[in-house]
Each structure stands twice: as C-alpha cells, then as structure tokens.
Amino acid sequence: MKTWLFLFFGIFFILLAYASWKSYRRNRSAEEFMLAGKSIGPILGFLTFSAALFSAFTFMGMPDFFRNHGIGAWTFLAFSDGVMVFFILWFGYLLRKKAKEHNFQGVAGLMVSSYGTRWAGVAMFASAFIFLIPYVAIQIRGISIFLEAAFPGMLPSWIWALIMVVMMLIYAEIGGLKAIVYSDAIQGLILLLVIWLIGGTCIAAFGNVPDLFAAVENVNDKLLSTPGPNGLFSWQFLLGSMIAVVMIPVTQPQLTTRLVVIKDLASMKKMAYAVGIFAILVIAPTIFIGMYGAVKYPGLPASEFLSQALLFDQAAPVAALAIVGLFAACLSTTNAQIFALGNELRSLLKGEEKRAMRITRISLFFFAAVVMVFSTLMSDELALLARVSFTGTAMMAPIVLMAVISKVKPYWEVIPISFLAFTIYLLSLAGVVPDHVGALRLDLALYLFLVVSVLLLSAIKKIK
Amino acid sequence: MKKKTIWRICTLVVPILIILAYTPLMIPNGVYKPMLLGLPYTLWTSFIITVVLVALTYIGARVHPGNDEEEGES
Numbered sequence: 001m002k003t004w005l006f007l008f009f010g011i012f013f014i015l016l017a018y019a020s021w022k023s024y025r026r027n028r029s030a031e032e033f034m035l036a037g038k039s040i041g042p043i044l045g046f047l048t049f050s051a052a053l054f055s056a057f058t059f060m061g062m063p064d065f066f067r068n069h070g071i072g073a074w075t076f077l078a079f080s081d082g083v084m085v086f087f088i089l090w091f092g093y094l095l096r097k098k099a100k101e102h103n104f105q106g107v108a109g110l111m112v113s114s115y116g117t118r119w120a121g122v123a124m125f126a127s128a129f130i131f132l133i134p135y136v137a138i139q140i141r142g143i144s145i146f147l148e149a150a151f152p153g154m155l156p157s158w159i160w161a162l163i164m165v166v167m168m169l170i171y172a173e174i175g176g177l178k179a180i181v182y183s184d185a186i187q188g189l190i191l192l193l194v195i196w197l198i199g200g201t202c203i204a205a206f207g208n209v210p211d212l213f214a215a216v217e218n219v220n221d222k223l224l225s226t227p228g229p230n231g232l233f234s235w236q237f238l239l240g241s242m243i244a245v246v247m248i249p250v251t252q253p254q255l256t257t258r259l260v261v262i263k264d265l266a267s268m269k270k271m272a273y274a275v276g277i278f279a280i281l282v283i284a285p286t287i288f289i290g291m292y293g294a295v296k297y298p299g300l301p302a303s304e305f306l307s308q309a310l311l312f313d314q315a316a317p318v319a320a321l322a323i324v325g326l327f328a329a330c331l332s333t334t335n336a337q338i339f340a341l342g343n344e345l346r347s348l349l350k351g352e353e354k355r356a357m358r359i360t361r362i363s364l365f366f367f368a369a370v371v372m373v374f375s376t377l378m379s380d381e382l383a384l385l386a387r388v389s390f391t392g393t394a395m396m397a398p399i400v401l402m403a404v405i406s407k408v409k410p411y412w413e414v415i416p417i418s419f420l421a422f423t424i425y426l427l428s429l430a431g432v433v434p435d436h437v438g439a440l441r442l443d444l445a446l447y448l449f450l451v452v453s454v455l456l457l458s459a460i461k462k463i464k
Numbered sequence: 465m466k467k468k469t470i471w472r473i474c475t476l477v478v479p480i481l482i483i484l485a486y487t488p489l490m491i492p493n494g495v496y497k498p499m500l501l502g503l504p505y506t507l508w509t510s511f512i513i514t515v516v517l518v519a520l521t522y523i524g525a526r527v528h529p530g531n532d533e534e535e536g537e538s
Contacts (some may be wrong), residue, residue: 071507072491079510081487082517086478086524093530119505210502217496224496224504235486242482269525280511287507 004320012186012324016171019182023175040258042267044181046274048336049258051184051191053081053248053275054282055333059326060192061383062283063309064302066290070223072233073290073383078283080245085276087246092259094404098261107253107400109347114403115412121348123419127396128253128344133260133367135389136337137374140164142400143330144375149307150323161375164327165368168335172364177343180335187328194280194325198310199285202292205313212288215295225292240443244390250400251393254340278449338367347449388429391443395422398450411461412431417453421446467527474524481513 040048058077065073080184102113108128111120143164144157201449210405213224222229226238227407249255262268289309296313297305310326342364349356398418402410427433428442437445484490490513496504505510 071496071504074507074514075485075491075510079514079517082514082521083478083482086474086517086521089521089524089528093528207504210499213499213502213504219498222494224507225494226491226506227493233491235491237488238491242485265530269528273518273522273525276521280514280518 001316001320004317005323008320008324009327012190012328015186016183016414018282019186020171020175020179023179023182039263040181040261040267040356041263042270044185045258045262045267046271046278047188048181049255049271050275050278050282051067051188051332052254052258052336054188054191054279054329056139056326056330057333057383057386058282058286059195059329060142060146060302060306060310061386062286064287064305065383066223066287067293067298067305067345068228069230070225070228070294071287072226072228072238074283074287075226075238076233076241076383076387077245078279078326079244081283082276083242084246084248085272085279087250088259088272089269089276091249091401091404092272094267095256095259095277096265096268098404106343106347107231107256108344111403112348113398114406115399115410115415117415118348118414119410120399120412121401123415123422124251124253124396124399125344125348127251127393127422128341129367131389131392132252132254132341133370133374136334136371137334137377138389139330139383140371140375143326145303145462146306146310146326147323149303150311158372158376161372164330164334165372168331168338169364170237171331172335172339173361177257177339180332180339183328183332183335187325187332188278190321190325190328192278194318194321195282195285195289197310198314198322199288200290201314201318202285202309205292209288212291212295216291219295219298223291230304236444238445240285240391240441241387244387244394247394247397248390250397252340252390253344254336256400257340257343258452334371336352338371341367346461392422392425392429395425395446395450398454402454411457413457414454418450423449438453468529470527471524474520474527478517478520481517485510485513496500 062073062077063077098114099110103109104110108121108125111124112118114120140161141157144160147160148155148157171183174183179419203209203212206215216223220229249259259268262271293300293305293309297308300308310322314322342360345363346360347357349359396418398414402414414439424433425446428435433442435442440448491506492510496506498505500508
C-alpha cells in the first residue's frame, strides 16, 4: 500500500502546488485574495460549495451514523440537503442583490452596513467563531483518529493534526480563496470517487443491495426504520436537523461567501441543483458502508470501524486513495472555514486595507491554533457534533434573513432576539438549561420562538 | 404555462413534501416494509422525495422570477 500512498499523495501535492501557483499574484488586492475576485464559474462554484459542505464529517461521520442509528440518517442529511438547495434559489438571489448594494466583504460586514450598528456584525462573528471552531476541529479530529488507526504507533494524533494545520496555513497564505476553491474541486472529485469505490466494495461483500439489507435485518432490524435502535431519529430530531441544515448557507460564512463569489446569478442557480445531485451521489454510498459496518462491526468504536471498513477491508489502491481523499477533504474544509473566519474579521475592521489584511493573516494563525487545541478535546461522534454546530449558528439566521429580505433598514431588535436564542442554546449545551421545553426539543422551541418574535415585531412596527 | 406559475407551483410543492417527510406516512415508527429493490420503506420513500426536491430545484432554477432581471455584475 505504501507505493500507492506515495503515488496518490504525490499526485495530490503536485495538483495543490499547481493550484497555489496558478492562484498566486504579487500585489493582489484584498478582494482578489479573500473573495477570489468574485469570479468563480458554475463548475468550480458547485465543487467548492459541495466540498465545503461535504467533508470528513460526511466521509466518516455518516457511515458511523448509519451503522449506529440506521436509515433515518438519510432523512437527517440527504433530504435536508434537498430542501437546502431549493432554498438557495430564493435566498441566494436576494443575498446577491443585497451583497451588490452593500459591496459585500463578508457576512459580518454586510450585517454592520445593513443594520447600521457594529453589534450586528459582532454577533454574527461571535456565533461563527463559537460554533465553527468545534466544527473545524471535528474535521481535524476525524482525519487524525483515522491516520492514527491506519498507522498505529507512527505518530500521535495531535502531530497528525499539527501537520494538517500547518499545511493548510501555508496553502491559504500563498493562494488565498482562489487556491482554496481549486483544492475544494480536487477534494470533491477524489471524495466522490473513493466513497463509491468503498461503497461498491461493501455491497460486493454481500453480493448485492437486497442481500446487504437482508443481512442487516438479521442482525438488528431496528436499523431499517426510524427512530432507529437508540431512538435518535424522532420526527423532532429530524425536523430540527433539517432547519439547521437549510440555514447553513445563511449562517455559516464559508458557504454564504461562496454564494456571493460565484460570478453571476445563472451560475449560482446551476450550482444549486448540481450541489443537490452531488449530495445524493455522495451520501448514498455512506448508507452501504454504514450497513456493512452494522453487520460486520456492530460493537466497535467509531475509529476502529472506520479504519476496518475504509482501509483494511479495501484493496491497497482503494485504501491509499481513501487516506488521500480524507486528507484532502479535511484540508479543504478546514481551509474554507478558517479562511471564512478570517474574512469575517476583515469585514469588521475599519481603516487602511494593508493593516486590515495584516491583522486578518495573523488571525488565520490564531484561529488555526485554537482549532488545533480543540481537535484534541473532541469526541468521536462526528455527525452529532456537526449537527450541534449547524444548530448553534442557525439561531442567528433571523439577523441575516431580515437583512437580506428587508428593502428598508431591518429592525435592530432582531439582533438581541437572535442572540438570546443563541445564548439559551449554548447554555443548554453546557447543561445549565434543560434540552426540552415540555415535550418539545429545545432547538425546535427556539426556532418557534424566533419565528413568532420576528412576526410579532414586524406586526408591531407596521402598526406604529 | 407561464414561468411565474411554474415557480409558484414549485414553491407550493416543496412545503407539502417537507410536511409529508415528517409524518408517519414517511417515517412510521418501527416499520420497514414494504421494501423496494431490497431497500427499507423509509429509505426508498425519502430517497424518492430527495430526488424530487432536486428536480424541483432544477425546474425552479430555470423559471425563477429573478432570471428576468439582469444582474450586470462582474
């Protein structure tokens, strides 16, 4: 396998070097560096959006989610993504209009200019920082536990994490967003190829798809229906997940920015349905990997199951490609998110551009260091941690939605209302606030609170 | 049919599909039969709905009212 690893890593690094060389320009403007000159075409656009969305979390978290909780994981992510891509048609159109009016530099900056108060931008940046850092750490954690299992005793997981973070920083510093977009495209294609190769092997191990599910039925038939063996996939959990996923392009700045940097509206719309097709194609094989794991490795911890299913049960070239694919997925997703945080910070800074860029570049190192520390503290429940991140940022969605929808200056009261929901959700994660309101899950109760509050606020303002 | 009408139909169908997806019709408790091509009930039904949603996105992208407005951006 070592020969295959050297070969595939060699090809991958050559492609990365080429992409950063192609993206590097001396004396480029901040907009060229941070927003790729707002000139991304539809194919690169869909690949970069998909790669930022589907990452180590999809590759590792989803098979483990299917293995432990059953087929409801499809509704949890793939169905939710289907709703999200339709929502992008409406939201992306309005966002791009607003972005053009306000000379978009970042979501936080757009909020400052829409609401006329810095608090709007600070609130968005704070929510992104608090929930994106753990989300990025999930990616690093995912690949480092995999590499540690793949190469036992070679390096501790934190050294693997450090290697990735350093590579990511060098790459981002040289090429800026354009290089990240190219690396996303490379990653998206590797991910799709390798996940189908592995999914195919998992089906082949049982002969065909019906036989695979028949084997699952014999082992644990609760995996074949909702709410699954642990009762996780209740309608409330699935509905709450769908809302959180649909709000990803609204509140996760790495994706919001991608809707704006695509060169025109037609390209953005093509991107939307292409992402939907990609979602189906990339999540489908994770069902087969998960079901394979449910039969073959039902009781193993996540890291052991993943190293068996993705590595040791595969032919050498496929296993090598899986390692390179995961490494690429992790690199591009963390790059996209750290870079987005840097961009958000820059959009809040005032004054000379050179100074703002210097602070932004330093902030990338700071964010990477925080992520590094967090990655050593995360648990192995990748899919659930990702959901927490999506839900946390979704609480701030009314701020962005009101700014994007309103033809006039949006109501400032939306900021404290959203921040209150955000804080309550944070407190529930800390165990200070209960996670249910009566029979209703707290996340659903908070979404309901946000909708009712915004509607009431609008009605009161209209009467006045 | 006018583009605007098709867009409106799309925006009506999507919420109906969303509501259906979270009812016992799509996620019945502990039920996995009838199976289709070996796939359990909730999986094949939600797979079909996901494909329909993506198809509606494709149609929506072609008929979205914003298509008539030129962005005129770089």
